[in-house]
Amino acid sequence: MASHVVGYPRMGPKRELKFALESFWDGKSSAEELQKVSADLRSSIWKQMSEAGIKYIPSNTFSYYDHVLDTTAMLGAVPDRYNWNGGEIGFDTFFSMARGNATVPAMEMTKWFDTNYHYIVPELGPHVKFSYASHKAVNEYKEAKGLGVDTVPVLVGPVSYLLLSKPSKGVEKTFSLLSLLPKILPIYKEVISELKAAGASWIQFDEPMLVMDLDSHKLQAFTEAYSELESTLSGLSVLIESYFADIPAEAYKTLTGLKGVTAFGFDLIRGTKTLDLIKGGFPEGKYLFAGVVDGRNIWANDLVGSLTILNELESLVGKDKLVVSTSCSLLHTAVDLVNEIKLDKEIKSWLAFAAQKVVEVDALAKALAGHKDEAFFSANAAAQASRKSSPRVTNEAVQKAAAALKGSDHRRATNVSARLDTQQKKLNLPILPTTTIGSFPQTMALRKVRREYKAKKVTEEEYVNAIKEEISKVVKIQEDLDIDVLVHGEPERNDMVEYFGEQLSGFAFTANGWVQSYGSRCVKPPIIYGDVSRPKAMTVFWSSMAQSMTARPMKGMLTGPVTILNWSFVRNDQPRFETCYQIALAIKDEVEDLEKAGINVIQIDEAALREGLPLRKAEHAFYLDWAVHSFRITNCGVQDTCQIHTHMCYSNFNDIIHSIIDMDADVITIENSRSDEKLLSVFREGVKYGAGIGPGVYDIHSPRIPSTEEIADRINKMLAVLETNILWVNPDCGLKTRKYTEVKPALQNMVAAAKLLRTQLASAK
Ligand code: GLN
Ligand code: ZN
Numbered sequence: 001m002a003s004h005v006v007g008y009p010r011m012g013p014k015r016e017l018k019f020a021l022e023s024f025w026d027g028k029s030s031a032e033e034l035q036k037v038s039a040d041l042r043s044s045i046w047k048q049m050s051e052a053g054i055k056y057i058p059s060n061t062f063s064y065y066d067h068v069l070d071t072t073a074m075l076g077a078v079p080d081r082y083n084w085n086g087g088e089i090g091f092d093t094f095f096s097m098a099r100g101n102a103t104v105p106a107m108e109m110t111k112w113f114d115t116n117y118h119y120i121v122p123e124l125g126p127h128v129k130f131s132y133a134s135h136k137a138v139n140e141y142k143e144a145k146g147l148g149v150d151t152v153p154v155l156v157g158p159v160s161y162l163l164l165s166k167p168s169k170g171v172e173k174t175f176s177l178l179s180l181l182p183k184i185l186p187i188y189k190e191v192i193s194e195l196k197a198a199g200a201s202w203i204q205f206d207e208p209m210l211v212m213d214l215d216s217h218k219l220q221a222f223t224e225a226y227s228e229l230e231s232t233l234s235g236l237s238v239l240i241e242s243y244f245a246d247i248p249a250e251a252y253k254t255l256t257g258l259k260g261v262t263a264f265g266f267d268l269i270r271g272t273k274t275l276d277l278i279k280g281g282f283p284e285g286k287y288l289f290a291g292v293v294d295g296r297n298i299w300a301n302d303l304v305g306s307l308t309i310l311n312e313l314e315s316l317v318g319k320d321k322l323v324v325s326t327s328c329s330l331l332h333t334a335v336d337l338v339n340e341i342k343l344d345k346e347i348k349s350w351l352a353f354a355a356q357k358v359v360e361v362d363a364l365a366k367a368l369a370g371h372k373d374e375a376f377f378s379a380n381a382a383a384q385a386s387r388k389s390s391p392r393v394t395n396e397a398v399q400k401a402a403a404a405l406k407g408s409d410h411r412r413a414t415n416v417s418a419r420l421d422t423q424q425k426k427l428n429l430p431i432l433p434t435t436t437i438g439s440f441p442q443t444m445a446l447r448k449v450r451r452e453y454k455a456k457k458v459t460e461e462e463y464v465n466a467i468k469e470e471i472s473k474v475v476k477i478q479e480d481l482d483i484d485v486l487v488h489g490e491p492e493r494n495d496m497v498e499y500f501g502e503q504l505s506g507f508a509f510t511a512n513g514w515v516q517s518y519g520s521r522c523v524k525p526p527i528i529y530g531d532v533s534r535p536k537a538m539t540v541f542w543s544s545m546a547q548s549m550t551a552r553p554m555k556g557m558l559t560g561p562v563t564i565l566n567w568s569f570v571r572n573d574q575p576r577f578e579t580c581y582q583i584a585l586a587i588k589d590e591v592e593d594l595e596k597a598g599i600n601v602i603q604i605d606e607a608a609l610r611e612g613l614p615l616r617k618a619e620h621a622f623y624l625d626w627a628v629h630s631f632r633i634t635n636c637g638v639q640d641t642c643q644i645h646t647h648m649c650y651s652n653f654n655d656i657i658h659s660i661i662d663m664d665a666d667v668i669t670i671e672n673s674r675s676d677e678k679l680l681s682v683f684r685e686g687v688k689y690g691a692g693i694g695p696g697v698y699d700i701h702s703p704r705i706p707s708t709e710e711i712a713d714r715i716n717k718m719l720a721v722l723e724t725n726i727l728w729v730n731p732d733c734g735l736k737t738r739k740y741t742e743v744k745p746a747l748q749n750m751v752a753a754a755k756l757l758r759t760q761l762a763s764a765k
Pocket of ligand 2: 440607648649732
């Protein structure tokens with residue numbers, strides 16, 4: 001029985017690649033040094049897998065930035081603005097595309113399916129002259145071979161590549177990207193031929209687009225592409241990998257009917273319905289790569305459960321045709337549990353990061369072949385049992401409260417326009433009220449005091465005083481600027497999810513559980529392992545302190561349940577919505593405590609609500625229903641006088657606008673300035689929006705300071721489609737990444753613009 005791993009994290013167990021990249025970019029180390037760190041990482045991964053006993057070990061899953069960009073380099077599809085003159089693409093051109101350079105901005109980056117990984121979007125059009133311009137796949141294959149490891153080179157499949165691209169600037173939006181297939185396949189053929197010549201016997205094409213809602217025309221492209229490649233591929237065993245969701249029945253038919261393909265890989269964790277398709281018929285004589293070890297999570301595999309599935313599959317496809325695999329690349333999980341020396345022992349026994357998952361895959365394959373590692377299996381069974389019965393996982397009161405939520409609706413009793421009237425009586429705000437999104441610049445000094453407090457190097461009193469001083473500074477700045485609704489600036493927070501996770505029960509934190517987000521950037525999601533509850537108030541102390549410093553309304557600042565859920569590693573022993581409802585109840589308690597403490601405006605950020613949207617349309621409604629419900633649960637218990645705000649950091653919500661309205665917040669602030677038209681077009685098209693709304697008036701992602709006229713102009717555009725009495729004036733997002741030298745003049749201009757328009761509107765009456 002054989003074993004396979006779809007792909008592996010690149011960063012290294014302690015983010016070695018991140019530091020090597022950043023040092024190279026800063027000019028502090030040479031290209032050779034970066035290459036050396038990278039080669040060492042690759043070689044240790046290959047050795048680790050080969051020592052573990054993995055039969056099909058991937059190569060070319062390493063990347064200096066992103067595997068889609070690697071494919072763009074392989075195809076020589078460098079946009080003209082980078083002035084590439086042909087030849088093998090080196091660091092210069094590669095990193096210019098990834099990150100921009102002094103004169104040219106970077107290519108666009110977007111989310112890789114529903115993961116938190118971001119890829120660089122290829123820019124294509126009829127004018128692109130494709131050429132074989134990066135031999136990375138072949139070089140890595142040879143490099144592994146030189147180390148004595150025969151690998152399966154992995155390529156992003158040609159159809160997924162094109163479907164993940166966008167028409168470049170100047171090319172019609174309706175341009176058919178798939179029409180470029182005949183132009184890119186010759187390059188794929190060159191690569192395949194070289195791989196063959198170098199001795200490869202297997203090749204893996206990742207075609208994750210297969211799990212999306214594709215029409216028959218798009219499916220047809222797979223058939224065409226692989227027929228075209230068939231003769232070049234002959235002599236090689238060919239694996240097509242799909243992952244991240246169930247594969248639709250039509251796509252399954254297309255995939256399993258492809259000519260020249262030897263093996264099919266499926267995600268059997270997120271794609272449980274795919275099992276039924278396989279049971280309904282799997283092509284005779286082909287290999288099934290069964291992804292039973294979760295690449296998207298950090299939980300140890302339920303080995304006995306997996307064996308049951310594998311046994312069943314074995315009887316369907318035959319003993320020598322079943323390969324045990326991961327559900328997707330391990331890129332989306334943390335690297336190695338070994339480095340978690342501080343983590344609680346019991347919790348640790350429930351986890352498996354990439355390095356441990358490799359061992360699980362191998363153990364399952366050996367068990368199927370009749371060589372069960374009894375000790376390993378019984379340790380696993382003991383951990384599974386401890387996780388099921390551990391009192392730290394189960395909190396019956398929380399379970400009961402969460403269960404009671406289901407089925408019933410939770411909304412505030414009064415409708416939003418009546419509430420806004422009540423609130424206005426209390427808040428007495430001018431029209432076009434100004435506010436900010438929450439955070440103010442995070443200075444070195446702030447980071448230092450937080451770090452030292454955590455390390456117990458400064459006392460609680462010293463820490464509280466430092467934060468208090470910062471809050472009072474931020475309050476003073478806002479009063480001087482004459483902002484209407486103030487914030488405390490979030491100086492006590494490292495991260496908007498971690499800050500809450502650390503204070504809630506049911507959460508654990510790792511020291512090195514990093515996952516690549518984009519380029520050298522990694523995130524360290526908290527692990528939700530148990531029922532979530534709030535032992536005590538989390539933000540009331542700081543928010544009421546801040547409110548006591550000013551007569552103006554101070555916004556309480558919370559992270560919403562859906563965002564906490566979507567930015568954590570979540571439990572796999574209960575549905576996501578269950579966990580989300582539990583978090584919602586904890587946040588509800590916090591909202592009510594804030595209200596009791598005299599905070600009349602409370603913002604509940606749902607920055608990640610949209611990104612949790614399932615890949616397939618058929619599943620959207622269910623997700624949106626429980627996500628929006630969770631949000632409403634947090635604030636259904638407050639008085640009409642309490643104004644609930646929410647914030648979202650993206651503007652492409654035209655498709656979910658009705659769910660956003662259904663959140664029933666009193667005020668929503670959203671990103672807008674980078675895509676003016678997109679956001680406002682919803683309202684132009686006649687969607688009625690009665691709640692307060694603050695489309696960001698300037699881009700906080702850039703150091704540029706917008707002028708008063710420019711901001712006034714933006715506000716005017718908004719006034720053309722939104723009622724005067726619901727419009728708020730605020731930046732796009734929090735200010736934590738900016739400097740005070742940027743923030744102060746920008747906010748000054750923002751307030752001036754609001755005032756200018758108030759005067760104009762008053763005189764127009
Ligand atoms: N309140 C948070 C801040 O201002 C919101 C951040 C976010 O939306 N990502 O930093
Ligand atoms: Zn934001």
